[in-house]
Structures are given as structure tokens and as C-alpha cells.
Amino acid sequence: MWELTKSFRFEAAHSLPATTLGTASMEIHGHSFRAEVSVRGKPDPASGMVLDLGLLERGMGEVRSKLDHKLLNNVEGLGPPTLENLARFIWDHVQHAGHVTRVSVHRDSCGESCTYFGPES
Numbered sequence: 001m002w003e004l005t006k007s008f009r010f011e012a013a014h015s016l017p018a019t020t021l022g023t024a025s026m027e028i029h030g031h032s033f034r035a036e037v038s039v040r041g042k043p044d045p046a047s048g049m050v051l052d053l054g055l056l057e058r059g060m061g062e063v064r065s066k067l068d069h070k071l072l073n074n075v076e077g078l079g080p081p082t083l084e085n086l087a088r089f090i091w092d093h094v095q096h097a098g099h100v101t102r103v104s105v106h107r108d109s110c111g112e113s114c115t116y117f118g119p120e121s
């Protein structure tokens with residue numbers, strides 16, 4: 001079994017009340033995020049690829065455009081702009097690309113990340 005991973009970065013703003021970490025979180029402020037999308041499978045013998053990374057990039061580009069330079073509190077379907085909801089939101093928008101097994105969202109400046117393994121895990 002192979003696992004193929006591609007990542008993208010986005011910059012976004014949010015405000016997050018009801019957190020005990022980050023005293024300024026209730027004010028609108030920005031973060032740099034890094035998202036990783038992984039797909040599993042066996043390489044097709046002819047192409048040598050589990051999945052053409054270009055297909056994954058297309059799906060990632062679509063969801064990136066919904067998040068990059070946006071106020072995350074206003075993004076339809078995201079819910080409260082936590083790492084958990086970002087990982088699930090990205091999953092929902094890329095899962096058609098292939099057998100997606102996990103989506104991780106990293107907020108490196110805070111040493112934080114969250115991984116979503118799908119609704120069944």
C-alpha cells in the first residue's frame with residue numbers, strides 16, 4: 001500500500017471566542033496554515049501513479065480559494081473556525097479526488113495541528 005501526500009498553505013483570519021488558549025483569540029487576527037491531504041492506493045502499473053498529483057492539486061486549489069485571505073468565520077459550511085473544522089471542511093472538498101485517508105491542518109506558529117481521518121474513524 002502506498003500513501004501519497006500533497007500540501008498547500010493558506011493565510012486566513014478568524015476570531016475564536018470560548019477558548020482558554022490565546023487570550024486575544026476573540027479579536028479578529030490572522031494565522032498561516034498548512035494543510036496536508038493524503039491518499040492511499042496502489043500505483044497503476046502503466047502510469048506508476050497512485051493518483052496523478054495534478055488531479056489532487058486541482059481539488060486542493062478549489063478549497064484553498066475558499067480559505068486563503070478569507071475571514072474564516074464567514075466561510076459557509078465551516079462552522080466555528082477551529083483546526084478540527086478546517087480539517088473536516090478540506091476533506092469534504094477534496095474527497096472526490098481519490099481515496100483520501102487523512103487531512104491534517106497545521107498552525108506551525110502555535111505548534112498546533114489536527115488530523116481528520118474521515119467520518120468513519
Ligand SMILES: Nc1nc2c(c(=O)[nH]1)N=C([C@H](O)[C@H](O)COP(=O)(O)OP(=O)(O)OP(=O)(O)O)CN2
Binds near residue numbers: 023024025029083110
Ligand atoms: N480544540 C481546539 N482548541 C483550540 C483551538 C482549535 O482550533 N481547536 N484553537 C485555539 C486558538 O485559536 C489557537 O490556540 C491559537 O490561539 P491564538 O491566540 O489565535 O494564537 P497566538 O496569538 O498564540 O498565535 P500566533 O500565530 O503566534 O500569533 C485554542 N484552542
Ligand SMILES: [Zn+2]
Binds near residue numbers: 014025030031
Ligand atoms: Zn487564532
